[in-house]
Amino acid sequence: xxxxxxxGRRRTVDEGTLHVTxxxxxxxxxxxxxxxxxxxxxxxxxxGYKQEFKRDxxxxxxxxxxxxxxxxxxxxxxxxxxxLAYSGPAGSVWxxxxxxxxxQFVALSMAEICSSMPTAGGLYYASAVLAxxxxxxxxxxxxxxxxxxxxxxxxxxxxxALSSMILTAAEIxxxxxxxxxxxxxxxxxxxxxxxxxxxMNSTKFIGRLNVAGxxxxxxxxxxxxxxxxxxxxxxxxxxxxxxxxxxxxxxxEWPSGFAFMMGFLSVIWTMSGYDxxxxxxxxxxxxxxxxxxxxxLTAQLGLYLGWAIILVxxxxxxxxxxxxxxQYGQPMGSLCLQVxxxxxxxALFSLNIIAQFFVGQGCTVASSRVxxxxxxxxxxxxxxxxxxVNHRTHTPVNAVWFVLTLGALLGLLMFASPVAIGAVFSxxxxxxxxxxxxxxxxxxxxxxxxxxxxxxxxxxFSKPVGVIACAYVVLMVPVLCFPAVKGSDLNTxxxxxxxxxxxxxxxxxxxxxxxxxxxxxxxxxxNVEHLIHTQVLGGQGSDVNQDEISFDKKE
Numbered sequence: 001x002x003x004x005x006x007x008g009r010r011r012t013v014d015e016g017t018l019h020v021t022x023x024x025x026x027x028x029x030x031x032x033x034x035x036x037x038x039x040x041x042x043x044x045x046x047x048g049y050k051q052e053f054k055r056d057x058x059x060x061x062x063x064x065x066x067x068x069x070x071x072x073x074x075x076x077x078x079x080x081x082x083x084l085a086y087s088g089p090a091g092s093v094w095x096x097x098x099x100x101x102x103x104q105f106v107a108l109s110m111a112e113i114c115s116s117m118p119t120a121g122g123l124y125y126a127s128a129v130l131a132x133x134x135x136x137x138x139x140x141x142x143x144x145x146x147x148x149x150x151x152x153x154x155x156x157x158x159x160x161a162l163s164s165m166i167l168t169a170a171e172i173x174x175x176x177x178x179x180x181x182x183x184x185x186x187x188x189x190x191x192x193x194x195x196x197x198x199x200m201n202s203t204k205f206i207g208r209l210n211v212a213g214x215x216x217x218x219x220x221x222x223x224x225x226x227x228x229x230x231x232x233x234x235x236x237x238x239x240x241x242x243x244x245x246x247x248x249x250x251x252x253e254w255p256s257g258f259a260f261m262m263g264f265l266s267v268i269w270t271m272s273g274y275d276x277x278x279x280x281x282x283x284x285x286x287x288x289x290x291x292x293x294x295x296x297l298t299a300q301l302g303l304y305l306g307w308a309i310i311l312v313x314x315x316x317x318x319x320x321x322x323x324x325x326x327q328y329g330q331p332m333g334s335l336c337l338q339v340x341x342x343x344x345x346x347a348l349f350s351l352n353i354i355a356q357f358f359v360g361q362g363c364t365v366a367s368s369r370v371x372x373x374x375x376x377x378x379x380x381x382x383x384x385x386x387x388x389v390n391h392r393t394h395t396p397v398n399a400v401w402f403v404l405t406l407g408a409l410l411g412l413l414m415f416a417s418p419v420a421i422g423a424v425f426s427x428x429x430x431x432x433x434x435x436x437x438x439x440x441x442x443x444x445x446x447x448x449x450x451x452x453x454x455x456x457x458x459x460x461f462s463k464p465v466g467v468i469a470c471a472y473v474v475l476m477v478p479v480l481c482f483p484a485v486k487g488s489d490l491n492t493x494x495x496x497x498x499x500x501x502x503x504x505x506x507x508x509x510x511x512x513x514x515x516x517x518x519x520x521x522x523x524x525x526x527n528v529e530h531l532i533h534t535q536v537l538g539g540q541g542s543d544v545n546q547d548e549i550s551f552d553k554k555e
Contacts, residue, residue: 061207069273071359077332088249089314107299111292115454118281126439128523150431154363213358372396
């Protein structure tokens with residue numbers, strides 16, 4: 001791929017030869033470059049955006065952020081009360097296999113889109129470009145707000161779980177101490193501030209920090225998988241194969257098959273961070289290949305390593321009710337004590353806390369990039385302030401503190417009830433997968449052959465993989481909205497508020513669009529110099545005569 005010409009000689013950038021599906025396809029326009037640009041910048045310019053970040057992320061560091069967001073062991077620990085409580089050990093084991101395999105189809109389809117459109121806006125940009133004529137702004141609005149809602153809940157849900165874990169460890173170490181709700185909230189605030197101070201640094205620093213986080217997560221995972229069965233104080237040390245593979249314990253008031261699917265929440269929430277490389281693609285070198293590879297690698301390792309964790313839990317758990325609703329209110333803490341005893345259990349639980357911290361930090365990075373990307377196109381209130389990139393660190397510092405402030409506000413739900421704050425987990429899962437699936441569906445059923453595959457693509461398997469991905473999400477979204485009980489047992493404390501909170505926010509977003517935003521929101525805003533009136537465009541690398549055409553330069 002030839003670089004752009006030296007300064008003073010403008011040339012058009014033909015997105016067709018760069019294997020990108022661009023917003024320019026809808027305008028019949030082309031971007032213009034007047035300086036030397038590398039391959040990554042040319043691709044980004046062809047998509048309509050100027051290069052503002054430093055590309056200090058590699059495949060390894062991009063993967064490290066997404067794997068840190070996954071945080072398999074702490075994420076499973078945070079949602080253990082769903083899969084283990086809803087369908088028992090066998091339901092957890094088989095549920096991870098079924099849900100995890102189906103999630104691979106979503107990840108593969110997303111990776112293909114990422115290779116064609118490697119921008120920080122990611123899914124939101126893709127929906128705008130792939131939507132039917134005239135529907136681009138609305139489709140991108142829905143995708144963007146759903147993805148924003150999912151990302152905004154990440155720092156809150158992860159750090160709420162982390163705060164509960166830390167205070168549970170304090171209760172185990174000091175039996176006279178009893179954690180109060182306001183203790184959890186104050187610790188949540190402290191964690192959000194600390195993670196903000198880390199995330200406002202340079203891309204290079206963040207990349208190195210997340211590599212360290214990935215190493216820490218893998219080490220803790222390996223220690224857990226080995227230590228739990230070997231160090232068990234119970235006799236026998238592990239459960240029987242029959243118990244692990246066939247014992248489905250329905251902990252809900254719904255049929256066992258439905259309870260089995262309800263337990264997928266743990267898998268879906270845990271495996272919802274692999275889109276991070278998409279949002280970091282403007283900071284990654286060789287983005288249209290490295291970013292999709294990082295997405296697939298994250299999803300694949302999540303499937304295999306996560307199943308190993310679930311198997312260890314199923315083989316070592318002794319008393320499920322004590323784990324799910326024990327005295328500490330923290331399932332993983334109760335499990336470690338039950339299997340390893342007080343001292344060893346507290347030690348392993350503490351290692352899990354360290355791993356969980358890196359999950360929260362990774363979520364903060366990913367969510368801030370989503371906020372930046374949407375603000376760049378004016379899709380969020382206060383966009384002019386949120387889209388600013390710090391001149392020293394070359395990172396969106398304002399967006400970082402915005403998502404952390406939202407996390408602090410969402411954390412107030414814990415004062416309503418445990419179920420209310422627990423809805424944040426379901427909201428994150430549903431919001432993310434709705435955003436994941438809408439551009440995949442548009443690619444399948446609307447755009448057809450107008451989609452230009454990037455250098456990383458699925459070939460003839462693209463359509464069947466996409467169909468399975470869409471069908472799976474359509475099935476699971478309503479399932480995740482159901483409470484565990486029904487009838488007279490259902491009350492305000494055990495109701496599932498996911499549909500209310502997610503539906504309420506999305507309804508307000510759609511109302512805003514219908515009343516006002518449709519008048520000014522037009523989807524992705526081109527911020528590079530581009531042609532506006534020309535009938536004959538030169539090919540890749542052709543010169544442009546400035547006297548024959550006019551230019552439009554968006555700042």
